[in-house]
Amino acid sequence: MAHDLPSPDLPSPGRPLKIGTRGSPLALAQAHETRDRLAAAFALPSEAFEIVVIKVTGDQILDRALKDIGGKGLFTREIEEALLDGSIDIAVHSMKDMPTIQPEGLVLDCYLPREDVRDAFVSPTVARLIDLPQGAVVGSSSLRRRAQLAHRRPDLQLVEFRGNVQTRMKKLADGVAVATFLAMAGLNRLGLAEVARSAIDPEEMLPAVAQGAIGIERRAADDRVAALLAAIHDRDTGLRLAAERAFLLRLDGSCETPIAGLALLEGDKLWLRGEVLRPDGTQVITGERRGLATDGAAMGTELAAELLTRAGPGFFA
Numbered sequence: 093m094a095h096d097l098p099s100p101d102l103p104s105p106g107r108p109l110k111i112g113t114r115g116s117p118l119a120l121a122q123a124h125e126t127r128d129r130l131a132a133a134f135a136l137p138s139e140a141f142e143i144v145v146i147k148v149t150g151d152q153i154l155d156r157a158l159k160d161i162g163g164k165g166l167f168t169r170e171i172e173e174a175l176l177d178g179s180i181d182i183a184v185h186s187m188k189d190m191p192t193i194q195p196e197g198l199v200l201d202c203y204l205p206r207e208d209v210r211d212a213f214v215s216p217t218v219a220r221l222i223d224l225p226q227g228a229v230v231g232s233s234s235l236r237r238r239a240q241l242a243h244r245r246p247d248l249q250l251v252e253f254r255g256n257v258q259t260r261m262k263k264l265a266d267g268v269a270v271a272t273f274l275a276m277a278g279l280n281r282l283g284l285a286e287v288a289r290s291a292i293d294p295e296e297m298l299p300a301v302a303q304g305a306i307g308i309e310r311r312a313a314d315d316r317v318a319a320l321l322a323a324i325h326d327r328d329t330g331l332r333l334a335a336e337r338a339f340l341l342r343l344d345g346s347c348e349t350p351i352a353g354l355a356l357l358e359g360d361k362l363w364l365r366g367e368v369l370r371p372d373g374t375q376v377i378t379g380e381r382r383g384l385a386t387d388g389a390a391m392g393t394e395l396a397a398e399l400l401t402r403a404g405p406g407f408f409a
């Protein structure tokens with residue numbers, strides 16, 4: 093058992109476990125949650141942990157869409173370098189932003205209990221997505237949300253929207269758009285649940301793969317840290333993410349391709365739904381698989397292969 097780690101191996105105020113994270117308020121909240129769970133699991137003081145904030149390229153470029161500046165790796169590269177060079181011991185990530193393949197020497201096999209997976213509908217004036225008036229202007233820079241909206245509501249006008257929650261709320265107050273979308277998980281973790289006007293049912297808008305999940309990355313050879321992380325790993329989240337991330341991996345998911353996917357557990361069974369879209373929303377292909385929870389990765393790969401076949405070679409062009 094991880095809890096039986098010999099005490100000389102436990103972090104202490106004199107030899108703290110270094111937790112690497114981005115500096116955004118959400119990233120810090122996730123790092124604090126990780127620290128608090130580890131501290132509780134091993135009855136350690138918070139001084140046995142040190143939060144190390146790492147600047148990443150993606151946070152410094154706010155004026156361009158992510159797909160134009162290199163995609164998901166921009167939020168993780170510097171943090172993974174810090175893990176590999178030993179300046180941090182673990183890295184806390186929003187799994188939604190993680191590339192499907194980890195660099196040589198690193199592993200990601202610890203997940204905290206998943207938050208609300210749904211997207212939030214955010215608007216000062218409109219209660220729900222279906223209440224948006226004809227032709228309304230909505231803001232989102234997420235390729236997935238833009239494609240899903242364009243598909244369901246081709247009448248809507250989409251404008252780019254990036255930045256933190258406060259920036260986006262200001263844009264709404266200024267009338268740049270009447271509504272925007274955020275992950276419920278992020279709002280809940282920031283203590284800003286009231287920002288969500290309503291939560292959007294996954295039937296209406298299938299969330300991003302891994303939305304709401306926090307993953308903790310470590311050096312593959314670091315057995316001491318592996319034992320610590322095993323104590324806070326949430327098995328259900330791990331099973332769901334195995335299916336969703338296998339789906340994403342087979343699709344070679346990148347910021348260029350709108351993809352959605354969600355696995356739910358029903359006892360020892362897993363239900364995986366997946367969706368690929370053309371960016372302009374003119375075509376959506378959805379599918380699902382049901383099987384044993386422990387077969388999630390195979391189900392994800394198979395579902396992706398099915399969608400790729402049905403999409404045909406021209407779909408993503």
Ligand SMILES: NCc1[nH]cc(CCC(=O)O)c1CC(=O)O
Nearest residue numbers: 186188274275277278303304305
């Ligand atoms: N792409 C940015 C990002 N990465 C993770 C979250 C929210 C938290 C989560 O889904 O775990 C967000 C913001 C958002 O989509 O509102």
